[in-house]
Amino acid sequence: MEVLDLVLFEPVRGILDAPLFFVEVLIGGLMSGVMYALVALGFVLIFKASGVFNFAQGSMVLFAALFFVGFMDAGVPMWLAFLLTLAVMVVLAFAVERMVLRPLVNQPAITLFMATIGITFFLDGLGQAIWGSDVRRLDVGIPEDPIIVADIFINQFDLFAAVICGTLVAVLALFFQYTPTGRALRAVADDHQAAMSVGIPLSTVWTIVWVVAGIVGLVAGIMWGAKLGVQFNLSLIALKALPALILGGLTSVPGAIVGGLVIGAGEKVAEVFWGEVLGGAIEDWFAYVLAMVFLLIRPEGLFGEKIIERV
Amino acid sequence: MSTVEQRSAAVARRREIGEVVLAVENVELRFGGVTALADVSFDVRRGEIRAIIGPNGAGKSSMLNVINGFYQPQQGTIVWKGRRLRRMRPHFAAKSGIARTFQNIALFRGMTTLDNIMTGRILKMRASLLEQAVYFGRARREELEHRAFVEKIIDFLEIQHIRTTPVGKLPYGLQKRVELARALAMEPELLLLDEPMAGMNLEEKEDMVRFILDVNEEFGTTVILIEHDMGVVMDISDRVVVLDHGRLLADGTPDEVSRDPRVIEAYLGVVHD
């Protein structure tokens, strides 16, 4: 009974005793959720357009951040560093399409998934072989001091990140909805063969979508890097975008955002109010276990399309 | 094989046709707003070859899927060997003697022909995991017994030469034959064949017809057959069910059905004189 009380009621009492603190924790969680959402967004783009579950999205974040901070440390001005890294991500997209996706076309999804695990290791190795594995500080000039709104501390940096993420989502939505390229991407997402039969070149579409995912990765990498320093751990943190994705549904952009927010807020609240009782550091697994339990209840995710099996 | 010979074979067999072994009654199957089967009833007698025909999208494959439990109908009952069932389950169907083949071959592509056919014997194997791990006692005895049985089917269907070939590498016609072999390995009482001759050339078709007739005659297996080749259907089936847009259009002997004006209209769109 005592244990039950400790696990079930004591943390709830803690929340009720300090509602302001709870709100602060929640907002902090939502803000790191925005970061997960940024990574998850890249996953969704690629999955929608090619049906590839891109395990390497997290590594693309690290890879982009390593190049960006590397260029900046070499004295390149920020805008140029951004453009140079962009060029690197474009080259990467072409290489992936040419050397991995094209030879594996029509293979089972799980084979492509394993191939992206291979890409993950390749990118992690390559990035660090070029730029080394020390932690690098990245300062892009975003103010970090907190502002106070109605007695609640909010980190300005987090706000900034939220704005960036929102802008990115809006731009992507416009891109998908109103440009010819966006239309082609949606057509491919719907039906590969039908898209091909009306003359949409699959390989071009895939390259574009990997470029876009690379840009999203670059933005995420800059934000994560500025917050935590550019280091190998980024690749592991970005892995938490996977549960966010599962929660939201693999094919839904709004799903990626909501999933990221839920995971971010959930794990922070769990860690702060339940962590101590359970032994600490439950942030390590909370997101994954939440996703697993969720999968059992609703395999297609919050916003995903229901899969109908036919014989 | 001439048509006359086959007819007489059918006539000869008709004497062995027994009681009703399967009956579907008022089956209705919907997917969301789409009605795949509406109020369909027919029966199948032991030992007969029963054909289901109809245009594309008539609900023929859905009917087979209801019979072996892959789809659960919203309404209706299935009477199988005297048991009234609200719905069939795939495992129960397999255990109680229903085997089937698929329109788009459903073989285990990574396994050899022999292994594919051996999977048809899985329900008859009893050895525990531990016995299998050490390949001793029951595990060994069963494996050899069932191997011997499967070899008989391999001989019967004349596929000895591809025994150890992974089925993914086989040509289409042989894959169809291996799929039939796997179904036969289950020693079924009722065999559901979904377009067993689709995409075959004439020679392959003749072989397949011969195998189906042999199975039916030698083992007394009841057969439900979906087929588009009208020549084959009229030649080998005892009775024919015609489906159109999920509804039962006609039911009777090949002769009766082929004279039915509604059938002719559904098939050809216009009535010929």
Next chain:
Amino acid sequence: MIYRETGQFKTSYAADQAVLRLREDRIGLAVILLLAYVAIPLLASEYWLSTIMLPFLIYALAALGLNILTGYAGQLSLGTGGFMATGAFAAYKLATAFPGLDFVVVLILSGAITAAVGVLFGLPSLRIKGFYLAVATLAAQFFLLWLYNKIPWFTNYSASGVISAPTRTALGIPVTGFEASVTAKYLFVLIVVTLLSLAAKNMTRLEVGRSWMAIRDMDIAAEIIGIRPLTAKLTAFAVSSFYCGIAGALWAFSHTGAVEALAFDIGVSFRVLFMIIIGGLGTILGNYLGAAFIVLLPIFLNNALLGLGMQEAVAMASHLEAMIMGALIVFFLIVEPHGLARLWQIGKEKLRKWPFPY
């Protein structure tokens, strides 16, 4: 025509069902076993035994476990490290709670405990497939490691966090911990791996293995011939985890001598996955080839870079290792999904026809 089946007639199904059907294969295996059981213990240095042979054998065992689940049953798992840790800690708790227990019994029990844990985490596989399942197994990886790291009961409330594996005996001979000789550890691990490999070969070629492969190749058709997906998938999880658990226990007790959760992090899960992809999905031989490759690659790279006089050779070697592994994964998935084992088979095919081209 060095290697051929001509003239080797089988007169019974029993003979045709033998694991090694050809005389040449039987001779080959006998030579390998002689090497492993006699030549290597006599000739290899302690360094070789402890830094190459032991990790090789134990990784091969873990790969065997994962290959049963992923290669044969088609269920992708990224939780191998978590299951190995479960085996290691189960063995530690058993060995310290019952100090007199023979280590063979400890191993079997830890394998069984891991199998139970594996079944628990395998339950989601009934509703979800492919990468969804992979993410669910990540939950096993992170949760289990956290459990053994943070709950003091598992480490017997040790203050330091790093606990050494005690010496235990099998049939009276010390085979674990610091008091056992490296040769004894090696031979013990070798025997375990040999027996479990034979068992895996048997399972994969009989009924249970066929039902795993059927589920992998086409689960709907499998269900319709009467295979229960529930039973088939959960047996695969159980057997796979049993193997991984024993591998984890051997890693802690016979190889490193330390029981620590961090030795089984997500990196281990990936390494074992790479072994089976490079070695060959759905083959037994591939596990050894893959394990040998992944164990030898860093050693080779380290020495090569040191030989070139490179500074920071260790860090660079690990980056290069990641790149090479990543590139090879993609290469094998594209060119030869059946991995090194398939290449070996092609080689044999060539030998069969040699000296003729066809």
